[in-house]
Amino acid sequence: MxxxxxxxxxxxxxxxxxxxxxxxxxxxxxxxxxxxxxxxxxxxxxxxxxxxxxxxxxxxxxxxxxxxxxxxxxxxxxxxxxxxxxxxxxxxxxxxxxxxxxxxxxxxxxxxxxxxxxxxxxxxxxxxxxxxxxxxxxxxxxxxxxxxxxxxxxxxxxRRSENLQLIGKFTSTIIHDIKNLLNIVQNYVELLEIASEDKSDFKEYVDNIYTELKLIHGLVMDILDFSKNQITLKTTKIELDDFMEYIIKHTSIMLKPYNIDFYVNYPPGIIFYGDKDKLFRVLFNLINNAVDAVGENGKIKLKVLQENNHLLFIIEDNGKGIPAEMVDRIFDPFYTAGKEKGTGLGLAVVKDIVNAHNGTIAVESKVGEYTKFLIRLPISG
Ligand SMILES: Nc1ncnc2c1ncn2[C@@H]1O[C@H](COP(=O)(O)OP(=O)(O)O)[C@@H](O)[C@H]1O
Ligand SMILES: [Mg+2]
Missing domain, CATH: 3.30.450.40 (GAF domain)
Structure with missing residues (x-):
């Protein structure tokens, strides 16, 4: 009718x-x-x-x-x-x-x-x-x-003007962080000059410069991603093996100074679709947080599993954990807790990128024991 x-x-x-x-x-x-x-x-x-x-x-x-x-x-x-x-x-x-x-x-x-x-x-x-x-x-x-x-x-x-206001408000903090990181780089370059007589310490200093530059680059990328209203993806075919090797190469140097045990496991031969650079940011930010949480001699595991037409990425650490009352807030832009150098942008960007891939993110944690981030991404991108 x-x-x-x-x-x-x-x-x-x-x-x-x-x-x-x-x-x-x-x-x-x-x-x-x-x-x-x-x-x-x-x-x-x-x-x-x-x-x-x-x-x-x-x-x-x-x-x-x-x-x-x-x-x-x-x-x-x-x-x-x-x-x-x-x-x-x-x-x-x-x-x-x-x-x-x-x-x-x-x-x-x-x-x-x-x-x-x-x-x-x-x-x-x-x-x-x-x-x-x-x-x-x-x-x-x-x-x-x-x-x-x-x-x-x-x-x-x-939404756009709120984002811009927030960025304005926090620019000085972020610039301050970038300045601190650049100071560290500068110190190592000075040490390199001194050590150039006797080349024995070269490798360590260069590695440290590289780590700090990666962190600075990461921070700048987070700010750029966040300041855009909408994340635009450049989706391509990704070979999981290559992707994981890339992650290991670019994060292991960050783990070395802390003697962290980094365990990586993934099924071979998997192909999926997504924005490689942005997905790298996701894992980089999560591993970076895990490093902050475990301190020295900690353990970080990065596992990938295939579940039907999804890939499940699990990043687990045995660090300090996240109190239940904090869990709801950690993905908020500028929410940071218990860190000297935190900007609170990392997980906000992670969430935006995962959502843009039509994926989901969940977190499980127990204070003093572990934290586990679970990310599900559709294989088809
Ligand atoms: N693996 C983890 N273990 C413990 N706490 C975490 C972990 N990951 C994130 N957090 C908490 O979530 C907060 C927000 O993280 P994030 O958005 O990356 O900002 P930032 O790292 O700059 O503080 C962190 O300050 C920290 O308190
Ligand atoms: Mg972070």
Whole structure:
């Protein structure tokens, strides 16, 4: 049975109140509208430069994400320039911009305040006739979609300015950390100059410089990753064997001064997909934290297991552990505890990168005994 108009309006406003996830919300609104107005296809196109691109759609079968319609072209292109709705009823076969032939077509403008931002298209009405009421409802749906898009834009700009404020607030602390690390490097370079007469201490000093530079590089990368609003992944094919060798090479030097027992185990011959540099940051940050937690003569284990279509990375240390009341906060940006040199960015970045890979992260710990981070990543990236 067809739903009442009132039910539809209530359903749409409830959806809008319940989520800030723009894509999901637009899709839900379009599905409701598609059902109520009995149209085959419904889409939202947004002005991007001098083109219209599809932001959300229901009922389209082609790969519409790459489609661009020049402003002024076709029905939707015209509506997006004039701001006037176009309705075609029982028309002769209209060759729509998306390549569908359709006998009924309605395109209404999307506006945020007075600004034209795109169009809402509805095609192939059940009886190929849009009534005046249908047009009013389509305009209402368009206004709700515009509100959702505006809400998402506002939310994004708040998030961005909060991030920038936080970075501003902590810049001096972070710069201070970088300065301390660079001082250590400088000291070793001076020692190298002195020791260049008698070359025996060379290797140790160079190793130490290398470790400190790695830490500085890591810190700078964390700040950069964090300051971006969204992590963009450069996903490639990764051979687990190579990846693990790379991790061992670049972290073992960090463990050496503390005489830490580093145990690594992973199944051979596995191929997965992801952003190699970013996943390196994940493991580097976790190993770095484990080093801080165990101190001298500790043990750190890095294990990888395959679980169906996921890889499970386990990083375990026998260090001081994390008290239960802290566990919920350790992933918060700038949360740091019990360290002189902490910035609190490490785990925030780890979490962002894991989420961007559609992975999950969990932590198990017992104070004074151990800490275990478990990361699940889809093999397909
Ligand atoms: N393996 C671990 N063992 C004990 N505590 C940890 C471990 N990993 C993280 N923590 C706690 O979580 C906090 C946040 O970590 P992180 O975000 O990397 O920031 P930072 O290392 O700069 O303090 C750390 O300060 C520490 O108190
Ligand atoms: Mg850290």
């Amino acid at each position: 067809k739903k009442d108009l009132l039910d539809i309006l209530v359903e749409i406003s409830e959806k809008m109140a319940s989520t800030l996830k723009e894509d999901e919300l637009l899709n839900d609104i379009l599905e409701i509208a598609q059902e109520y107005l009995s149209v085959k296809r419904i889409s939202i196109m947004i002005i991007n430069g001098d083109h219209l691109v599809i932001k959300a759609a229901v009922g389209l079968h082609l790969d519409y994400k790459s489609l661009k319609v020049p402003l002024g072209n076709g029905i939707s292109g015209k509506v997006a320039t004039t701001g006037e709705p176009i309705v075609i009823n029982k028309g002769s076969s209209t060759n729509w911009e998306l390549g569908y032939d359709t006998k009924s077509y309605m395109s209404v403008p999307l506006r945020i305040k007075d600004k034209l931002i795109g169009v809402l298209n509805l095609t192939d009405k059940e009886d190929d006739y849009f009534s005046d009421d249908d047009i009013k409802i389509a305009k209402y749906i368009a206004s709700q979609c515009a509100i959702s898009i505006e809400k998402a834009q506002i939310y994004e700009s708040i």
